[in-house]
Amino acid sequence: MDPADPDKKEVRRPMNAFLIFCKRHRSMVREKNPNLDNRNVTRILGDLWANLKEDEKMQYTDLAKQYKDAFMKANPDYKWHNPEKGMHPTGLLPRSPTKEGLDFTRADQTITPGKLAGKFVC
Numbered sequence: 001m002d003p004a005d006p007d008k009k010e011v012r013r014p015m016n017a018f019l020i021f022c023k024r025h026r027s028m029v030r031e032k033n034p035n036l037d038n039r040n041v042t043r044i045l046g047d048l049w050a051n052l053k054e055d056e057k058m059q060y061t062d063l064a065k066q067y068k069d070a071f072m073k074a075n076p077d078y079k080w081h082n083p084e085k086g087m088h089p090t091g092l093l094p095r096s097p098t099k100e101g102l103d104f105t106r107a108d109q110t111i112t113p114g115k116l117a118g119k120f121v122c
Contacts, residue, residue, distance in 0.1 A: 013080055014071040017060035021049055 015023065022045045029044050030036070036044070049057075072078065 011071075011075055011078060014067040015064060017057065017064040018046075018049055020063055020067070021045070021052075021060045 022042070025045060025048065026041060029041050029048075033041065033044065
């Protein structure tokens with residue numbers, strides 16, 4: 001969302017072929033496996049997608065392209081950016097620090113053996 005314009009809603013990217021496939025088949029997988037959580041339903045959908053024949057995948061790929069073309073026509077100035085890229089969850093530190101400036105040669109003498117996960121670690 002643009003802080004300068006609080007009424008402007010950020011548009012979501014168009015669905016890719018796999019997401020369209022999932023949207024169409026998720027209810028079927030849920031009906032056959034009512035006790036599965038969403039993560040495992042998605043795993044099944046991923047397996048189904050991986051085993052789909054190329055001509056069947058092409059139907060979803062073509063549909064995704066149509067969605068994308070219509071989306072870009074409706075939002076010609078749209079440019080996707082990852083707002084979280086390079087940020088720590090708190091927003092204070094880079095997520096992946098560089099090795100520059102870090103001294104890995106000096107051992108921290110305050111670390112002592114202790115119990116971890118119920119086992120004695122030396």
